[in-house]
Amino acid sequence: MIAELGQFAIIMALLAAIAQSILPLIGAERLDSRLMAFGSQASLIQLLFVFLAFGCLTQAYIVSDFTLVNVAENSHSTKPLLYKISGVWGNHEGSMLLWILILAVFGAAVAAFGRNLPVTLKARVLAVQAMIGVGFLTFLIFTSNPFTRLLVPPENGRDLNPLLQDPGLAFHPPMLYVGYVGFSVAFSFAIAALIEGKVDAAWARWVRPWTLTAWTFLTGGIALGSWWAYYELGWGGWWFWDPVENVSFMPWLMGTALLHSAIVVEKRNSLKVWTILLAILTFSLSLIGTFIVRSGLLTSVHSFAVNPERGIFILFLLAIAIGGSLALFAFRAPSLKAGGIFSPISREGGLLLNNLLLSTACATVFLGTLYPLFMEALGGGRVSIGPPFYNNTFVPVMVPLLLLVCVGPLLPWKRADLVGVLGRLKYAGLATILAILLAWYVTEGGPFLAILGLGMAAWMLLGTLSEWADKIKLFRAPLATSWQRMIKLPGSAWGMTLAHGGLAIAVAGMISTSVWKVEDVAVLKPGETISVAGTDYRFDGVRELAGPNYQAVEGTFTVSQNGEFMTILKPQKRLYNVQKMPTTEAAIHSTFVGDYYAVIGDQVEDGGWTVRIYREPMVTWIWFGCTLMVLAGFLSLADRRLRVGAPAGKRKQGKREQKSQRNAAA
Amino acid sequence: MRGLFLLTAVLFLFTVNSNPVKAFDPDEVLDDPALETRAREISKEVRCLVCQNEPIDSSNADLAKELRIVVRERLVAGDSDEDVKSYLSARYGDFVLFRPPFNTATFLLWFGPLLVLGVGGIGMFFFYRGNKKLKVANPLSPEEEARLNLLLDKDNKTKGSDSGEAS
Known part of the structure; x- marks a missing residue:
């Protein structure tokens, strides 16, 4: 009964979305305020129904209703509650429903928070948002219905893939999807602006918070995914250039470019056409990412044919969404007026260069991910594209970008004096040289290039900090003044400093762990010790234990350094009861300078156990840096909200207006 | 070198x-x-x-x-x-x-990124050249120029002080 209610709800949501994608458009054309206002109402109705459907599916998972195909294929009654719930989006149909739910939430949020948007723009944005909804809901209802019943329900379900039964992966998809789908708002704004034929600073001010929200969640989602890969896959790796990772990385790169170019539109009313194009491309990449993972296209072109109905539908949707929006862009963009002009060496110029490099980096990942598919489809044979390709193409593009991260923010608008700006970075430069020497000393003259890489990370961090110190006049004014200036810094300024600093820290972690990672493998009997990178791991033996839905073997290692006890590591090897799939649960001891990582493998004939030990220098810096970036996003958002004049803080907004009037008068 | x-x-x-x-x-x-x-x-x-x-x-x-x-x-x-x-x-x-x-079938793969960078770079070049032309097409009178410089200086100063805000 509840499943039928869910079925009914998605159909109602589709009807609401269809109405929402047509009526407000007509209203905006005829300046009919009632039709335009319908957009807001419809988006709330749509959200209500999608939420209801999602609730119904979740309920079916919680009570293990195996009369639903979807639940029977992806759940099991003995699964812990958390994984019953996360199982809702651990499969194709459910994840599509989650996607639609988030889309509806964003649509309703635009309706609710966009009270001061021009009515025609708002109506058009909501209509475009609903069109995306129509596409996805149709796809869900006709090819991927999660509410399909089974005539003969099985006694129990087939369970969720054990690799996915993990807290990290329970929250990874929702975060990633908030990121993907969040870019739909920027997309809708871009299309609406093309229809209106008007892009101005105000438009950019409305677009930026949404883009920033999406970017923040996408950053968090990707970081969570790589963290999961690190501790769950048992190889100590955190990024594999796997197509599934790449498709989430592409919208991130493009979205980062969009975030930066929108600043130029907002502050200088320039780069408008380019920003619109970026908004379209970013969301197009999100769409491609979602569909490519979902269609099974990635494994091989051939697996695409396993479910041709879905495949064709996906291609059709992509063609309409991407082709349609680019055609509209080509048709309308020339009519957008160019804005303020600037010289190549200026803040705008720096941001444009950032965009060029990020777009190139994104193109690199795009080629690496999709080229094998195109080649195979065209009968050109199969190739594999892995880390060697990206090391030779992606890394060289990123290096100049990273080196300039701390230079750009120092450049003034319109035109800048590069020598003067670099002069302001002289202390950062000197400190960088010291950092390089320090790295040289600590690593005992390790690989030269890796040390330069660490120097690059130090330069990014120190340059960013020195820009921040400049801003608050640290050591150039009395400390009290600096303090005053610091607490008055707007959230977005903090956001920039934190995001760039976080990036620097993450880059340092990536380089260190890629270059100085040490691994060893051995067969150990209880009581034997293995020494890896100066640390002793004594294998104390194994014990068997049973989890809620798995059997496990747990090994114990006593870790010590120079005879001094450090910690005990207890890695597990699990065998899940239903799918009979083994997984490794690595044991990790994290410290500031590195991780101690142990994995237990199979028992060999003579009674010993295969154990693998990894020493990962500074690996946690990667996720610490990403956390800072996410925090930066939220800080900046907290500031934006006041500026954009969203509901909260009416009084403050008034104050701001007074202030800006005063400024204008002065 | x-x-x-x-x-x-x-x-x-x-x-x-x-x-x-x-x-x-x-x-x-x-x-x-x-x-x-x-x-x-x-x-x-x-x-x-x-x-x-x-x-x-x-x-x-x-x-x-x-x-x-x-x-x-x-x-x-x-x-x-x-x-x-x-x-x-x-x-x-x-x-x-x-x-x-590296062969004819993978040529675009290896050189694609360079191609994108090149096309983007050329696009940027023409963008800046267009900017210059725009400037030349509407020359300012000396008085306007002086006033503009005054305003620009002021603007740069205020912008400079809250320069981080934008990024």
Whole structure:
């Protein structure tokens, strides 16, 4: 009964979305305020129904209703509650429903928070948002219905893939999807602006918070995914250039470019056409990412044919969404007026260069991910594209970008004096040289290039900090003044400093762990010790234990350094009861300078156990840096909200207006 | 020259690995540490054909184990790294190598990023040239110029003080 209610709800949501994608458009054309206002109402109705459907599916998972195909294929009654719930989006149909739910939430949020948007723009944005909804809901209802019943329900379900039964992966998809789908708002704004034929600073001010929200969640989602890969896959790796990772990385790169170019539109009313194009491309990449993972296209072109109905539908949707929006862009963009002009060496110029490099980096990942598919489809044979390709193409593009991260923010608008700006970075430069020497000393003259890489990370961090110190006049004014200036810094300024600093820290972690990672493998009997990178791991033996839905073997290692006890590591090897799939649960001891990582493998004939030990220098810096970036996003958002004049803080907004009037008068 | 050096330096930044390490399975490890290190480096670039996007170096599959042993046998027999790779690709096709070969079919793959950078760079060049023309097309009178400079200076100062706000 509840499943039928869910079925009914998605159909109602589709009807609401269809109405929402047509009526407000007509209203905006005829300046009919009632039709335009319908957009807001419809988006709330749509959200209500999608939420209801999602609730119904979740309920079916919680009570293990195996009369639903979807639940029977992806759940099991003995699964812990958390994984019953996360199982809702651990499969194709459910994840599509989650996607639609988030889309509806964003649509309703635009309706609710966009009270001061021009009515025609708002109506058009909501209509475009609903069109995306129509596409996805149709796809869900006709090819991927999660509410399909089974005539003969099985006694129990087939369970969720054990690799996915993990807290990290329970929250990874929702975060990633908030990121993907969040870019739909920027997309809708871009299309609406093309229809209106008007892009101005105000438009950019409305677009930026949404883009920033999406970017923040996408950053968090990707970081969570790589963290999961690190501790769950048992190889100590955190990024594999796997197509599934790449498709989430592409919208991130493009979205980062969009975030930066929108600043130029907002502050200088320039780069408008380019920003619109970026908004379209970013969301197009999100769409491609979602569909490519979902269609099974990635494994091989051939697996695409396993479910041709879905495949064709996906291609059709992509063609309409991407082709349609680019055609509209080509048709309308020339009519957008160019804005303020600037010289190549200026803040705008720096941001444009950032965009060029990020777009190139994104193109690199795009080629690496999709080229094998195109080649195979065209009968050109199969190739594999892995880390060697990206090391030779992606890394060289990123290096100049990273080196300039701390230079750009120092450049003034319109035109800048590069020598003067670099002069302001002289202390950062000197400190960088010291950092390089320090790295040289600590690593005992390790690989030269890796040390330069660490120097690059130090330069990014120190340059960013020195820009921040400049801003608050640290050591150039009395400390009290600096303090005053610091607490008055707007959230977005903090956001920039934190995001760039976080990036620097993450880059340092990536380089260190890629270059100085040490691994060893051995067969150990209880009581034997293995020494890896100066640390002793004594294998104390194994014990068997049973989890809620798995059997496990747990090994114990006593870790010590120079005879001094450090910690005990207890890695597990699990065998899940239903799918009979083994997984490794690595044991990790994290410290500031590195991780101690142990994995237990199979028992060999003579009674010993295969154990693998990894020493990962500074690996946690990667996720610490990403956390800072996410925090930066939220800080900046907290500031934006006041500026954009969203509901909260009416009084403050008034104050701001007074202030800006005063400024204008002065 | 130094620029060129730096670029080459960067190209190899992530491919260096200073530590000799042992293989996946203890029983496969070669006695000669130099050979073993080479074997590991090769194994990281060889795809396990029955897995999803996994190098033989980290795969549990039987085929991966066989290939790891083949790599080591070839090395012991005196093959160079390139010999081993071409031996594998001759048997299993280019698909077995994570570094795609450079030929007419993969030309666009290897040069695509450069192409995008080039097209973007040219686009930027024309954008800035258009900007210049725009400036020249509407020259200012000397008075306007003076006033503008005054305003610009003021603007730059205020902008400079809250310059971080935008980023």
